[in-house]
Amino acid sequence: MGKRQRQSRLILVLGGAASGKSQMALDLAGKVGPRAFVATGQALDREMTVRIKRHQATRASDWETAEVPADLAEWLSNNSQCYQTIVIDCLTLWLSNLKGRRLNDLAVVAATADLLRAIRTTKALVVIVSNELGLGLVPATKAVRGFRDLAGRVNQQVAAEADEVYLTVSGLPLRVK
Numbered sequence: 752m753g754k755r756q757r758q759s760r761l762i763l764v765l766g767g768a769a770s771g772k773s774q775m776a777l778d779l780a781g782k783v784g785p786r787a788f789v790a791t792g793q794a795l796d797r798e799m800t801v802r803i804k805r806h807q808a809t810r811a812s813d814w815e816t817a818e819v820p821a822d823l824a825e826w827l828s829n830n831s832q833c834y835q836t837i838v839i840d841c842l843t844l845w846l847s848n849l850k851g852r853r854l855n856d857l858a859v860v861a862a863t864a865d866l867l868r869a870i871r872t873t874k875a876l877v878v879i880v881s882n883e884l885g886l887g888l889v890p891a892t893k894a895v896r897g898f899r900d901l902a903g904r905v906n907q908q909v910a911a912e913a914d915e916v917y918l919t920v921s922g923l924p925l926r927v928k
Contacts, residue, residue: 758871758872758873758874759870759871759872759873759874759875759876759877760876760877760914760915761867761870761871761877761879761909761912761913761914761915762776762779762876762877762878762879762913762914762915762916762917763878763879763881763906763909763910763913763915763916763917764776764779764878764879764880764881764916764917764919764924765881765882765883765906765910765916765917765918765919765927766882766883766918766919766920767882767883767886767887767920768882770919770920770921770922771919771921771922771923772841772880772881772882772919773806773809773840773841773880774809774922775917775919775922775924776838776840776878776879776880777809777810777838779878779917780836780838780876780878781836781876782811783835783836783876784813784834784835784836785813785815785833785834785835785836786813786814786815786834786835786836786837786838787814787815787816787817787830787831787833787834787836787837787838788810788814788815788816788817788837788838788840789816789817789819789823789826789837789838789839789840790803790806790816790817790818790819790840791819791820791821791823791839791840791841791842791844791845791848792820792840792841792844793818793820793844793848806840814838815834817830820844820845820848821845821848821849821852823839823845823866823869824862824865824866824868824869825869827866827869827870827872827873827877828869828872831869831870831872831873831875831877832873832874834873834875835874835875835876836875836876836878837873837875837876837877837878838877838878838879838880839877839878839879839880840879840880841879841880841881841882842879842880842881842882842902842905842906842909843881843882843884843902846859846898846901846902846905847898849862850898850901856897856901856904859901859905860904860905860908863905863908863909864908867908867909867912870912871912879909879913881902881905881906881909882902883906883918884898884899884902884903885899885902885903910927910928913928914928915928916928
């Protein structure tokens with residue numbers, strides 16, 4: 752995507768579990784509204800329900816929340832013009848949701864390209880949160896290694912397009928790009 756065609760500003764925030772990446776994304780998003788928080792997580796069990804409620808409690812009341820487990824590009828195409836700021840949290844759960852719909856890796860990479868095109872058609876600041884899965888132990892199973900590798904490829908795809916990239920470690924941001 753050529754820089755001349757870009758209207759939006761895209762920031763990617765990476766980090767491990769409980770690294771502070773969601774709070775960093777909210778901080779980077781600033782206070783300019785109207786603002787949308789696009790949540791990809793689904794409350795499929797009690798633990799996720801509690802986690803979602805905890806995240807909701809950290810956001811100011813002027814955030815509009817949209818629950819979009821899989822169709823991010825479509826949601827952006829239909830709604831992004833209503834917002835100055837959009838936070839998508841998180842890309843890794845989105846990938847999990849796409850894999851749950853039985854999309855193969857090539858289809859996921861294509862969906863990511865569609866997402867990036869949709870982001871670049873908006874004038875909003877878009878902040879995407881994603882897990883950095885490649886810093887831990889090598890997973891024991893082929894399926895989990897495959898998911899980790901796919902997440903790494905998608906993170907690279909988004910980072911290449913992003914205007915800024917941050918890695919969050921123990922609540923501290925490191926600007927990578």
